Amino acid sequence: VIWMTQSPSLLSASTGDRVTISCRMSQGISSYLAWYQQKPGKAPELLIYAASTLQSGVPSRFSGSGSGTDFTLTISCLQSEDFATYYCQQYYSFPWTFGQGTKVEIK
Amino acid sequence: QVQLVQSGAEVKKPGSSVKVSCKASGGTFSSYTISWVRQAPGQGLEWMGRIIPILGIANYAQKFQGRVTITADKSTSTAYMELSSLRSEDTAVYYCARIVPAARIGAFDIWGQGTMVTVSS
Numbered sequence A: 001v002i003w004m005t006q007s008p009s010l011l012s013a014s015t016g017d018r019v020t021i022s023c024r025m026s027q028g029i030s031s032y033l034a035w036y037q038q039k040p041g042k043a044p045e046l047l048i049y050a051a052s053t054l055q056s057g058v059p060s061r062f063s064g065s066g067s068g069t070d071f072t073l074t075i076s077c078l079q080s081e082d083f084a085t086y087y088c089q090q091y092y093s094f095p096w097t098f099g100q101g102t103k104v105e106i107k
Numbered sequence B: 001q002v003q004l005v006q007s008g009a010e011v012k013k014p015g016s017s018v019k020v021s022c023k024a025s026g027g028t029f030s031s032y033t034i035s036w037v038r039q040a041p042g043q044g045l046e047w048m049g050r051i052i053p054i055l056g057i058a059n060y061a062q063k064f065q066g067r068v069t070i071t072a073d074k075s076t077s078t079a080y081m082e083l084s085s086l087r088s089e090d091t092a093v094y095y096c097a098r099i100v101p102a103a104r105i106g107a108f109d110i111w112g113q114g115t116m117v118t119v120s121s
Helices: none
Strands: A004-007 A010-013 A019-025 A033-038 A045-049 A062-067 A070-075 A085-090 A102-106 B003-006 B010-012 B018-025 B034-039 B045-052 B057-060 B068-073 B078-083 B092-099 B108-111 B115-119
Touching: A004 A085, A010 A019, A019 A085, A019 A102, A033 A062, A045 A062, A045 B108, A070 A085, A085 B045, B003 B092, B003 B108, B010 B018, B018 B034, B018 B092, B018 B115, B034 B068, B034 B078, B045 B068, B045 B078, B045 B092, B057 B068, B078 B092
Parallel strands: A010 A102, B010 B115
Antiparallel strands: A004 A019, A019 A070, A033 A045, A033 A085, A062 A070, A085 A102, B003 B018, B018 B078, B034 B045, B034 B092, B045 B057, B068 B078, B092 B108, B092 B115
8 A cells, every 4th residue: 555645734824825735655656646626515626637737627826746756736826716625646556545635724 | 528426315324235326427438437435524535446337347445345346337327336334434425536538547537526425323
């Protein structure tokens, strides 16, 4: 099983801030990583796959980087609709696993 | 536009089974791969397994092996997830999700609305 450490678990930020969320793997996964946004009571939404490919329709203020064991999700200029919980997910090997989540809250 | 519509909420007794459906519309169901992901109240996401309908092949997370069965009916464009020997820890929202239809991608681009399963005596 590939273990994932996502940090921070809670991030307090203001509109307009640049924020970064980290996801570290217990072993290398090349670029087989995705990022999701989830709002309360809703299904997750795909933001990025293959570590850095922006899903169609997702604003360009979201970006992903990294390969191997260390990955980052960056929101360049936080908007009000971005306050949510974010998850990373590896699909390099079964079982596919998710990070513990990062809640981005209003400062 | 592809949509996944899941069956309604369920309340089950410990030791029983539940079967959740996920009906696809707006695309070619047999060309998809469908996964099931669950989320316990206030907790994170947990992958349970996937099925490739055109091949009828399913893969399961070891944690659920022997308790979960994922199937697909191409004639009705519906995927199913059956979980047996239910216990209170299985109380969760269960989601079906389509995997991005591209080679070597295991990310989920379209999700069902979720089905709440409550296990309680």
